[in-house]
Amino acid sequence: MNITEIRNKLKGRGLKVTPQRIAVLEAVTILKDHPTAERIAEYIRKDHPDIATGTVYKILEKLVDNKLIMKVKTDKDIMRYDAILYNHHHLYSAQSERIENYFDEELDQLLRDYFEKKDIPDFRIEEIKLQIMGKFLDKE
């Protein structure tokens, strides 16, 4: 995702395009490891040493409100962010803070079929996400 694309995403939501917003959205996009606000601020400071921490938080919240990024649930109390918006699941390491995306169209279809037949009483499903806990077998 290049700068022009980022500008357009912001504009498309009626948000003013500022260097800080570009930097934050770019950072969340580039840092694919579901970064914390702290990590995002640190990354941005390479190019924008003066960005305030409060600004990063404000921008992240605004981007979430405007559905340009998402929050990721974790067991810990530190919020993490994700720039991938189409439906996907997460692989969580049982032993570290690592979180990876998991895409599986076939699984999504299976779940849609399943819940078409099976009704949850008093509940209308909008979205289903899997949290898959386990062990990464590679370099982790």
Add this chain to the structure above:
Amino acid sequence: MNITEIRNKLKGRGLKVTPQRIAVLEAVTILKDHPTAERIAEYIRKDHPDIATGTVYKILEKLVDNKLIMKVKTDKDIMRYDAILYNHHHLYSAQSERIENYFDEELDQLLRDYFEKKDIPDFRIEEIKLQIMGKFLDKE
């Protein structure tokens, strides 16, 4: 779950049995709505007005470490707890803080079957939880 059961759970883990620990474990068990630490402390103070907030946090952490309760992941940064330990899923309200348990053996079987055939590269699954986001249609 009565007091004796609670005492036994604590003993079974080699934990000293104190009134505070009994109260915390009992509270998480009774409050089935995935309470926050704050809510748990408030509940306990009905009978133990002097319990310290720090103590509640320490005990919750110890219970989690000893797998007597679990943390529940949320989009918010406040931790919530659950005394139900066997595998289950969660229904999240898209508009409020409500979280309900969802049990579905058939679904669990479906997922087991699915992932027996379909391998996730470099990952060994230990547990799968669904986060089902949507709208509660009852009194909410």
Add this chain to the structure above:
DNA sequence: ATTATTGCAAAGACTTTGCAACTCC
């Protein structure tokens, strides 16, 4: 008697807020 746990208060981590100065459209 020994070791762990509690209460308290202070510190810590993460996040939000208020507001004047500044930018974007």
Add this chain to the structure above:
DNA sequence: GGAGTTGCAAAGTCTTTGCAATAAT
């Protein structure tokens, strides 16, 4: 020019920590 955004610092919220006093085994 006007509305929205930024930087800064202070405040807020949730959680953890250190330690002397206390309670459990």
